[in-house]
Amino acid sequence: MSLKEYTLIDTKQRFLDAISGNSYPQILSVATANPPKRYSQLEVIDLFGTKDIKIRKLFKKSHIKGRYLYLPEPGENGIIRNESNHDLITKHLNGSIELGTKVTRRCLSQLDMDVTEVDHVVCVTSTGLLLPGVSAHLVKHLKFRNNIQRTDIVGMGCSAGIPSLRCATESASAGGPGKKVLLLCIEISSSAYVNYETIQAAVVNSLFGDGATALLLETQKDSSTSKGPQIIGFESRILTDHMDMLKYDMFENEENKISLILSKELPYIIGNNIEGVLYGLLDKYGLKKRDISHWVVHAGGRKVLESIKYNLGLSNIDIRHTMVVHEEYGNMSSGSVFFSFERLTKEKVAKKGDLGVLISMGPGLAIESCLLLW
Amino acid sequence: MDLQLIHVTETDVTTIIHLDKLDKGLVNLKAISELTNVLHYLEDESKCKFVIFRGSKKCFGYGLDTEKFYPEKIDYDGFRKWEAMLRSLDKLNKITIAVIEGDCFGAAVDLALTCDARIVSDDAKFCHDEMSKGMLPGQTVFQLGKFCGLGKMLELVQTGKVYSAAEALELGIVNAVYDAAGIEDGITATTDKYASNDINIHMLTRRLSKEAYSIIYDNYIGGYLAAQHRVLSLPDAEGSDVTEDDEII
Numbered sequence: 001m002s003l004k005e006y007t008l009i010d011t012k013q014r015f016l017d018a019i020s021g022n023s024y025p026q027i028l029s030v031a032t033a034n035p036p037k038r039y040s041q042l043e044v045i046d047l048f049g050t051k052d053i054k055i056r057k058l059f060k061k062s063h064i065k066g067r068y069l070y071l072p073e074p075g076e077n078g079i080i081r082n083e084s085n086h087d088l089i090t091k092h093l094n095g096s097i098e099l100g101t102k103v104t105r106r107c108l109s110q111l112d113m114d115v116t117e118v119d120h121v122v123c124v125t126s127t128g129l130l131l132p133g134v135s136a137h138l139v140k141h142l143k144f145r146n147n148i149q150r151t152d153i154v155g156m157g158c159s160a161g162i163p164s165l166r167c168a169t170e171s172a173s174a175g176g177p178g179k180k181v182l183l184l185c186i187e188i189s190s191s192a193y194v195n196y197e198t199i200q201a202a203v204v205n206s207l208f209g210d211g212a213t214a215l216l217l218e219t220q221k222d223s224s225t226s227k228g229p230q231i232i233g234f235e236s237r238i239l240t241d242h243m244d245m246l247k248y249d250m251f252e253n254e255e256n257k258i259s260l261i262l263s264k265e266l267p268y269i270i271g272n273n274i275e276g277v278l279y280g281l282l283d284k285y286g287l288k289k290r291d292i293s294h295w296v297v298h299a300g301g302r303k304v305l306e307s308i309k310y311n312l313g314l315s316n317i318d319i320r321h322t323m324v325v326h327e328e329y330g331n332m333s334s335g336s337v338f339f340s341f342e343r344l345t346k347e348k349v350a351k352k353g354d355l356g357v358l359i360s361m362g363p364g365l366a367i368e369s370c371l372l373l374w
Numbered sequence: 375m376d377l378q379l380i381h382v383t384e385t386d387v388t389t390i391i392h393l394d395k396l397d398k399g400l401v402n403l404k405a406i407s408e409l410t411n412v413l414h415y416l417e418d419e420s421k422c423k424f425v426i427f428r429g430s431k432k433c434f435g436y437g438l439d440t441e442k443f444y445p446e447k448i449d450y451d452g453f454r455k456w457e458a459m460l461r462s463l464d465k466l467n468k469i470t471i472a473v474i475e476g477d478c479f480g481a482a483v484d485l486a487l488t489c490d491a492r493i494v495s496d497d498a499k500f501c502h503d504e505m506s507k508g509m510l511p512g513q514t515v516f517q518l519g520k521f522c523g524l525g526k527m528l529e530l531v532q533t534g535k536v537y538s539a540a541e542a543l544e545l546g547i548v549n550a551v552y553d554a555a556g557i558e559d560g561i562t563a564t565t566d567k568y569a570s571n572d573i574n575i576h577m578l579t580r581r582l583s584k585e586a587y588s589i590i591y592d593n594y595i596g597g598y599l600a601a602q603h604r605v606l607s608l609p610d611a612e613g614s615d616v617t618e619d620d621e622i623i
Contacts, residue, residue, distance in 0.1 A: 271604060
């Protein structure tokens with residue numbers, strides 16, 4: 001097409017006109033919670049009693065300043081004991097209940113809402129396996145209604161925030177206006193640790209933090225009523241050729257503990273494939289990248305963020321919330337993307353009509369995206 | 375596209391954006407809008423490799439028409455739109471060249487500095503006259519010091535002195551100076567120099583080079599490795615495995 005033939009189309013306005021009058025589920029409230037204790041990277045490495053110079057250097061050079069973790073009290077030698085499998089499973093259960101309770105109350109209190117008003121709770125965790133699942137424990141502990149709809153999502157790791165948001169969105173949408181869906185991402189990463197003096201274990205131990213997020217979704221009766229960003233749609237990719245790049249290994253360590261394996265090539269594989277996911281999402285709605293005002297990315301790690309920045313042409317300002325979450329909290333798996341989203345919300349810079357994109361990535365190898373409209 | 379203040383000539387290889395119809399060489403809000411729209415067209419549709427900005431023989435530009443920005447009250451949005459247009463230019467998937475003949479004043483220097491290369495006629499003159507108009511220079515402050523150093527930049531923007539093409543060349547602000555008759559050959563010589571560049575590699579090199587002035591090495595290296603991996607993974611590029619230090623997570 002030549003310049004003469006080219007008619008500049010305001011793709012964002014065209015999109016807004018096309019969806020005018022539609023009602024989409026909205027995020028009415030977002031909250032986060034962490035364990036009481038935050039540790040610097042040096043404190044963690046000292047608590048593990050690590051002497052290996054290369055591992056100590058890895059922790060010291062990390063871009064992460066600190067993380068909230070459930071760690072045992074150290075012994076007289078200043079080193080924490082090696083937690084047994086039973087210890088770790090118990091920690092996951094207790095931590096999930098503590099953080100799940102805290103974050104649910106925070107999320108609902110912002111709306112003056114009681115837990116009995118929640119119609120569906122979607123619970124996400126990949127840092128431990130419980131039966132019954134986390135949702136059942138929280139229903140009991142928080143006294144949700146006993147006819148509440150429950151969904152537990154496990155095994156989707158860091159990418160799970162967005163697929164679970166899709167699940168919650170579809171539930172809120174199918175239930176019609178007024179149905180209240182609570183999405184909880186609760187990750188006790190410190191229950192998926194192995195304290196081995198290997199680079200592989202050290203990378204994981206230096207990266208992940210404990211945290212939980214809660215989002216309350218509801219479709220408004222009147223589509224013009226905007227109480228929070230509307231969830232417009234999703235786009236996903238699974239790259240099964242790269243499945244082994246990010247996975248739990250429970251069989252190659254002598255204690256059969258959950259132990260995460262991360263490939264060094266992972267950030268670049270994500271980078272090579274991220275454009276396809278983003279443009280897949282934008283193309284669905286006839287949008288251009290320049291129509292997007294807000295970018296919220298899962299704080300997967302510094303290399304992952306660099307790879308996304310350089311492959312999508314984003315700046316540090318574009319992903320400022322994620323950079324801060326990464327530095328101040330580490331990678332909190334499924335909930336990380338909503339920690340960044342909460343920071344964007346608190347900034348109060350998103351205006352009516354602004355578009356935002358959420359991006360997460362995780363095992364599978366999965367890349368997930370979601371389009372929001374304020 | 376209906377363009378009134380700027381005009382564009384386009385070939386398969388090169389698009390020239392002519393600025394010589396601007397009223398008194400000044401960029402008003404409509405001109406910013408037209409420039410922005412042309413950049414969007416070039417990004418979305420044009421297969422050309424080079425984008426060249428040209429003024430008249432006497433004037434590349436005199437900057438922003440600030441009287442039109444705020445005839446009644448100050449409209450800061452005009453400045454924001456100018457900066458946003460420059461940002462689009464900085465990210466453009468083309469090789470960008472400013473061809474400067476005659477005067478290049480004020481925000482016209484912003485535009486020239488944002489391009490990948492600047493070639494000038496020997497009668498070209500430069501001036502950062504924003505302070506004398508009671509305002510601040512924009513992109514010039516952000517960019518000029520990277521070309522000529524902080525001390526010289528302060529002198530140039532705080533005194534508003536007019537300096538010649540030869541001085542600009544000596545300061546590293548422009549890439550080459552040609553006599554008036556040789557400017558067309560100069561354009562050809564410049565495009566020839568860049569002709570073999572892969573545009574993705576060119577864009578990433580532009581970004582990394584500019585970022586190198588604002589970030590520490592530990593932060594730069596992550597971006598470099600990510601960009602390098604992207605470049606080597608591109609379908610047309612020869613691939614090889616990137617190796618990196620375990621410590622950089």
